[in-house]
Amino acid sequence: MTDTTEKAAVKTTMGAASTAPSPAPAPRGTRVWRGVTPWLFLIAPLALLITFTYAPVANMLAYSLTDWDGVSPELRYIGAENYAEIFTREDLFRVFFVSGYYLVASAVQIVAALYFATILSFNVRFRNFFKGVLFFPYLINGVAIGFVFLYFFQDGGTLDSVLNLFGVESDRAWLGTPVSANTSLAGVSVWRYLGLNFVLFLGAIQSIPGELYEAAELDGANRWHQFRHIIAPGIKPVLTLTVILSISGSLSVFEVPYIMTGGATGTETFVIQTVNLAFRFGKTGLASAAAVVLLLIILLVTWIQRRLVPDDKVDLV
Numbered sequence: 150m151t152d153t154t155e156k157a158a159v160k161t162t163m164g165a166a167s168t169a170p171s172p173a174p175a176p177r178g179t180r181v182w183r184g185v186t187p188w189l190f191l192i193a194p195l196a197l198l199i200t201f202t203y204a205p206v207a208n209m210l211a212y213s214l215t216d217w218d219g220v221s222p223e224l225r226y227i228g229a230e231n232y233a234e235i236f237t238r239e240d241l242f243r244v245f246f247v248s249g250y251y252l253v254a255s256a257v258q259i260v261a262a263l264y265f266a267t268i269l270s271f272n273v274r275f276r277n278f279f280k281g282v283l284f285f286p287y288l289i290n291g292v293a294i295g296f297v298f299l300y301f302f303q304d305g306g307t308l309d310s311v312l313n314l315f316g317v318e319s320d321r322a323w324l325g326t327p328v329s330a331n332t333s334l335a336g337v338s339v340w341r342y343l344g345l346n347f348v349l350f351l352g353a354i355q356s357i358p359g360e361l362y363e364a365a366e367l368d369g370a371n372r373w374h375q376f377r378h379i380i381a382p383g384i385k386p387v388l389t390l391t392v393i394l395s396i397s398g399s400l401s402v403f404e405v406p407y408i409m410t411g412g413a414t415g416t417e418t419f420v421i422q423t424v425n426l427a428f429r430f431g432k433t434g435l436a437s438a439a440a441v442v443l444l445l446i447i448l449l450v451t452w453i454q455r456r457l458v459p460d461d462k463v464d465l466v
Contacts, residue, residue, distance in 0.1 A: 206444075212437040219433035231438035241439070244419045247331060251399035251418075254335035259391055262343050266350035267376055280351070284344035291341070295408025298337050302409075327415030334406050334416060341405070342398070346391050353384035393454060397447045419443055 213231055215224045235241050265283055269276045286294070301307045302323040312319045324330045357379060365375050381388075403420040406412065412421040419439065427436035 209437045209440055212434050213441050215434045216432075217434045218431040219427060220431070227434070231435045232442065234435060235439055235442055241422065244417055244422050247416065247418055248400050248402070250331040250335040251338060251402050252396070254339045255395035255399050258339045258343055259346055259388075259395060261339070262346035262391075263350050263388075265343075266347050266354055267380060270351060270354040270380075271372075280347075283347045286341050287344035287348075289341070291404035292408055294337065294341055295405045298333075298405070299409045302333050324410055324416075325414060330410060330414045330416050334402075334409065337405050337409075338399075338402065342395075346395075349387050349391055350384060353387040354380055357383040389454070393451050396450050396454070400443060400447060400450075 212224075214226060214228060216227050216231075217224050265279070269279055304322060308323065309319050321329070323333050361379050362375060365379060370378070401420050402418045403424075406416050406418055407421050407424075410416045412418070412425065417425075420443075423436045423439045423443070426432045426439065
């Protein structure tokens, strides 16, 4: 076949292709259903989200501007008086300082969880056993933990008995003073939530490709160098998440101190105070304002943290 014949055949083929009929557009009804179908699947979750999240928040904002007692059908608008009362009354503002104990405990908790996760990510003996031991406290109900440690810290309880075995005589009331009580309660929170942060860190560490560790060992890097240059950058998004969860959790502690002390001896947290205002003293409007303040504080802390430590994509390879 000559070149002229080949060119003619190509032109004939291209012409036939260009003159082939294009597929007919889908009917208008079909296009409409394609656009509506995703929203049909979203109706149920959006309805639940609005009903149980956004609507209660909107009601809480409205109640915070009133002096409602939680029972009366009448609402009297008082503006921002509830918010002014929260920041001017010393007994209401004092609970912010109690959260400081739990903030320190959160820092200890993160460091300990990161340490254990790093150690157990390598090939050590009985690592599966230690993983279970560390994660088990998180599976226990918070009320049960409160009752267990209530007997643990009582006079002549488990802690005093253990100290006596080592020759340490202790007649101290561990929950009798604000400092010792808040320190003890913060220690309980470390014990309870250490497993959650441990699992998050361990999963993030194990997601790092093993070839990076092998290459680092060939280059003579020790465990500290591997942690500093491979593990720490690789788990940065998870570390950011745990910091946010720890800060928000330290500001909203409720179960354990409520069961163990009921907020007595200077252990009243922000949430315990809010519950008492609403259901014990009948100040639902003031309690709603306190809840709004807590929400704004958590959002502000999260925003600051995200600005200081942006969630950049980590590329280790």
